[in-house]
Amino acid sequence: MSDLEQTLRETARRLLTEEQVDLVIGFGQGTLPLRTTPRFIRDPDQVDQLVWNLSCENNLSTYLKHTQGKVGIVAKGCDARSIVGEIVERQIPRENVVVIGVPCQGVIDRQAIEAELGEREVLEAQIAHGQVVLRGADFEEALAVREVLCDDCIVCHHKNPPLYDVLVGELAEDGGDVGEYPTVQKLESWSHDERWAYFSSEFSRCIRCYACREACPCCYCPECFVDQSQPSWIDRGDDLSDIIAFHLVRIYHVAGRCLDCGACARACPMHIDLRTLGRKLEKDVREMYEYESGMSLEATPPLSTFRQDDPQEFIK
């Protein structure tokens, strides 16, 4: 157990015994290698279940849609930004959240490892000394951590939570430049036809499981537009145009609020590239409105704000 884990557990214990919160949401050991799983802890004696490592991939803030009472929540940089967003959008009052901020070193890209290993099943994984050692029934492979981290984590410039009540661990050094968007720049270099072909191919694998929607902290509508019947906006079959419509409309619904945490892409069982579109919109919002989602409790998302003196240059 690392020092960070120890501190995390002590913090959770303290928050619960002092009754600052009714519940702590964090990560516990998963049942598979390279997995952790969300843990909901009410009893201070159970805080030893909490872990912290490069497999803490879920954005736990999505659970704040459903919680009651005061909640302590473990948050990486992106997760904490999501929490700011949820507070700004009045999904949870500020006083009901105790943010246990943990500066993030990135999360492991399991889909990349799966692609690398092909049909070889990982039975054991150990992360130590900058390496991930993967063991199966008849193989052992050591990969540099940097090789298996999520690409977007490597260039992330918000590793430190912008909002926290308690900080666990040392502040991290942000990677990359603020304006760096390698995957989006590649997309922007393509012709319209190339983009259409790429996304048609990606979305053709969609099975409408809505894992992307449920994992996303911004998607909290009690009735999603997909489920409405009066009127019925899009059909629910496997027509590619309906599938693409769902994803495009969802991305636009979260535009200006999405901070590219990647929860959607990680949740998708069909490994669809869900991040590039979100990232593109995030870049556009930053460039057009000089706004970054989830950095300040005072700022409001530009697409949800209206002032009478808003310039309307783009539609004149």
Place this chain on the structure above:
Amino acid sequence: MSKWTISKSDVSGFLDELHKSYQVFAPLRREDILVLERVSDQDSVVLDFYNTKQAPKEVFFPRSEVLFSYRDGEVIPASLSDERRVVFGIRPCDARSSVLLDQVFDAADFQDPYYVNRRQNTLLIGLACNKPLSTCFCTTVGGGPFSTDGLDLLWTDLGDRYLVETITERGEVLTASSSLLRQATEEDTTAKAEIATAAEQMVSGPSTEGVKEKLDGMYEDPFWDEVHLKCLGCGVCTYLCPTCHCFDIVDEGRDGRGQRVRNWDTCQFSLFTHHTSGHNPRPTGKERMRQRMMHKFNYFVANFDDIACVGCGRCVRECPVNLDIRAVIESITQIGAG
């Protein structure tokens, strides 16, 4: 029933033979995902694999299908194809799921013609699991890596060749028509038996003994208050599951023309049981998780004497939050114990 062998170098020839009389569905790679799809000339069938991402239930119960189309008040039922099909390389767990789904779709009182027609026209050629995954638990839910439930043929990988065993009359007819099969020897069958024994021992999972009876008394148990908390309420587990069969029926179209369509649905969605009046008997994730577990391990058992789970492990591997059904079963059986 008879036993044959086919050399691995003859497998593509065998598939070519099949192509002459059947539409062939087999494991194929699409990007980095293994799917079960119709094989076209350009595709190369993958035989060195664990299992396809999605369950083959789609072959009988597509994710979306037209029940009928309509035009100016007239109903035109969707035609039922009489194309014969073969699913090649289906795992025993997935084949077993078709037997379970038959209980629902081919019931004594009502038969679903769309499903039944496909079932009758489809042969299943299974590939036994020499090396089950750590997430497989077929043996604890009535199946096994070499189970023949639902199969017409069972193939076993013996290294440089496959053992081919016929399970049904239809399978027998199929082998009779191929020129690439040799009679199996005692050596072949012994080799298979050894592999099968080893494979069975590799599978481990939570015991489901007595789980139905345990759940009988658990409807009000506080266990359900906690177990659902991390569930996102998406459809990954149910859509990838070989035995889940819930569906929705909707009309699509406008101006008097359209179709009535059947789409997969899931008891995990919040609006699944939502009444028009606004009342919802399963208003939170707690009721919905309870429904999923009860349906698979209690209600289906009460109605059909079978657990509605084949232990394929897809939900275990793919759940975005690692909500592990094996851990849930274990917790259920442990309640009150010790």
Place this chain on the structure above:
Amino acid sequence: MMQNPYIPYPVDVRDIIVENEAKDIKTFELVFHDEKDRERFAFRCGQFAELSILGAGESPIGIASSPMETDHVQFTVKKMGVVTSALHNLEKGATMGVRGPYGNGFPMKRLEGSNIVIVAGGFAFTTLRSLTNYILHPDNRARFGNLTVIYGARSPGELIYKYDLAAWAEMEGIELHVTVDAGDDDWTGLVGYVPTVLKDVAPSADNAVAVVCGPPVMIRFSLPVLAELGFGADRIINSLEMRMKCGIGKCGRCNIGEKYVCKDGPVFTLEELRHLPQEY
């Protein structure tokens, strides 16, 4: 060749009766296009059908007419959502679809030879009206004992089947009590909630079976009254509502525990309901 249970029988709307003052409950009288369909649709009291409007969808509705009325079938529908609104927009002569009959229906063998107490509230009266008309039919009456019907609505304008109520009031062989929660200037009948009237009427439980349908609050208060009168749980019959789609036990939506409301129900005795999870 097996029948395709998803294909509706085409029917014409021969008549539409607006049942209530609010005009949101209408009875549709339907005639089958094809005689064979009509024969296939032979139904029992308490069963339901999926009413189909192409382009809108389907809605499961209890059958309101008695099986003795052979040349048509009636459904009483409250306007609530997409399909029922589309239904309400239909005019006489329109064509629509019917799938069914589905469900277990009332246990007629149990009811024959018994005294019947029908307790109904509001719009849920429909299948009980079918049962009442069935029992009252000269061909059937002798097979049943005493028939007591207690029916109530929020106000006089909201009473449905007023024409049947008037006819029954003149008949022998039925003891009818019609009540409203609140009367108006013209109302001369009973005023009081259905459970209260039930308590006043105090039907004997001797060799009697009670059939109860109504809004949840009415049921909740009627059951203790029936229990006090001596009706055992296996002699109290309910018909449940549930969100449905296929109506034939395959889509997995309408289950209560191991029972599907569309197949094993919608009619359950109170005794059976007590063995099921309280998830409805």
